[in-house]
Amino acid sequence: MADTSALNALIQGLRRLPGVGVKSASRMAFHLLQHDREGAQMLAQALMQAAGNVKHCALCHTFTEADICDTCQDESRDASKLCVVENPADQSAVERTAAYKGLYFVLMGKISPLDGVGPKDIGLQKLIDRASNGLVQEVILATNFTAEGEATAHVISVALKARGLQVTRLARGVPVGSELEYVDLGTIAHAFVDRR
Amino acid sequence: MADTSALNALIQGLRRLPGVGVKSASRMAFHLLQHDREGAQMLAQALMQAAGNVKHCALCHTFTEADICDTCQDESRDASKLCVVENPADQSAVERTAAYKGLYFVLMGKISPLDGVGPKDIGLQKLIDRASNGLVQEVILATNFTAEGEATAHVISVALKARGLQVTRLARGVPVGSELEYVDLGTIAHAFVDRR
Numbered sequence: 001m002a003d004t005s006a007l008n009a010l011i012q013g014l015r016r017l018p019g020v021g022v023k024s025a026s027r028m029a030f031h032l033l034q035h036d037r038e039g040a041q042m043l044a045q046a047l048m049q050a051a052g053n054v055k056h057c058a059l060c061h062t063f064t065e066a067d068i069c070d071t072c073q074d075e076s077r078d079a080s081k082l083c084v085v086e087n088p089a090d091q092s093a094v095e096r097t098a099a100y101k102g103l104y105f106v107l108m109g110k111i112s113p114l115d116g117v118g119p120k121d122i123g124l125q126k127l128i129d130r131a132s133n134g135l136v137q138e139v140i141l142a143t144n145f146t147a148e149g150e151a152t153a154h155v156i157s158v159a160l161k162a163r164g165l166q167v168t169r170l171a172r173g174v175p176v177g178s179e180l181e182y183v184d185l186g187t188i189a190h191a192f193v194d195r196r
Numbered sequence: 197m198a199d200t201s202a203l204n205a206l207i208q209g210l211r212r213l214p215g216v217g218v219k220s221a222s223r224m225a226f227h228l229l230q231h232d233r234e235g236a237q238m239l240a241q242a243l244m245q246a247a248g249n250v251k252h253c254a255l256c257h258t259f260t261e262a263d264i265c266d267t268c269q270d271e272s273r274d275a276s277k278l279c280v281v282e283n284p285a286d287q288s289a290v291e292r293t294a295a296y297k298g299l300y301f302v303l304m305g306k307i308s309p310l311d312g313v314g315p316k317d318i319g320l321q322k323l324i325d326r327a328s329n330g331l332v333q334e335v336i337l338a339t340n341f342t343a344e345g346e347a348t349a350h351v352i353s354v355a356l357k358a359r360g361l362q363v364t365r366l367a368r369g370v371p372v373g374s375e376l377e378y379v380d381l382g383t384i385a386h387a388f389v390d391r392r
């Protein structure tokens with residue numbers, strides 16, 4: 001594709017994005033170079049900023065640039081409830097329902113034996129410590145209703161119940177086999193009310 | 197989505213890529229921050245390098261980091277033939293057939309009245325100058341066989357024939373309505389032989 005190593009490096013760089021093959025990467029590179037060099041520079045700076053500054057909240061593990069995220073610092077939230085989600089997109093979906101005013105723990109993943117992701121990789125001990133702070137009275141498992149999400153919920157449930165904590169699961173109003181971030185808000189809200 | 201302006205800026209930056217909506221951009225951003233910060237930094241550097249260094253070949257208009265691209269500098273190529281393509285991906289598809297050993301002119305676009313892209317925007321005058329250098333004996337139009345590609349070929353053909361140049365078009369071996377970069381190499385090679 002022409003004789004430009006910078007162009008080839010850009011195409012290779014774009015292929016690091018999930019779901020982007022060599023054809024898509026080429027089209028993206030041509031588009032940026034031909035029509036949107038300003039966008040290319042904006043994206044480059046955003047990548048450097050984010051890769052350098054975004055870390056994990058010390059309490060809930062979600063992405064934040066501070067030590068503690070805004071949600072965890074919000075004193076108006078109900079500290080007796082802790083909602084466990086797989087990732088920030090799921091957390092965002094729950095937030096948009098406005099059906100929940102407690103706090104969160106974001107696993108940043110799910111247990112997946114086939115991919116070698118075990119309880120340690122989703123911060124199970126950190127979650128246990130968080131749920132055992134004396135304030136949390138109910139842990140609501142809002143992992144996805146996929147096989148891996150259910151397995152993750154099961155492992156967490158066993159570990160927390162062994163420590164005497166009350167553990168609930170979102171009701172099956174959420175369609176089985178689907179991922180939270182694609183579910184309509186009404187369904188998620190209903191599932192919150194019916195949690196078991 | 198959490199309280200991180202760097203994350204939001206990254207999602208907005210990724211949305212500048214063609215075909216990437218807010219859901220895809222979020223997934224890309226999470227993936228990079230969670231699993232591939234090295235990839236994020238590589239992509240950032242590749243974007244800066246490419247946006248800063250890639251320019252257009254003075255002769256054929258394709259992307260290059262030099263003033264003249266490698267293909268145009270290659271003295272083993274047949275300077276009596278000039279193949280006109282819409283973009284570097286199409287040029288690359290023609291190269292892979294190994295059915296053509298002449299030179300190229302890359303329009304970096306196509307005439308598209310609905311998008312306000314006219315003959316000036318595809319460098320028609322530059323192409324006329326290039327084809328009138330005394331060496332070129334045949335201009336082969338290899339624009340895509342779409343409505344816009346055909347219109348582009350027509351405009352170029354009229355302009356070049358008015359100046360006494362021999363103009364041919366790839367044979368209809370290329371399926372109508374398709375774009376070159378997605379066509380199998382045999383079909384493109386055959387179309388080269390049957391050019392009219």
Ligand SMILES: [Zn+2]
Pocket residue numbers: 057058059060061062068069070071072073
């Ligand atoms: Zn937090």
Ligand SMILES: [Zn+2]
Pocket residue numbers: 253254255256257258264265266267268269
């Ligand atoms: Zn060139």
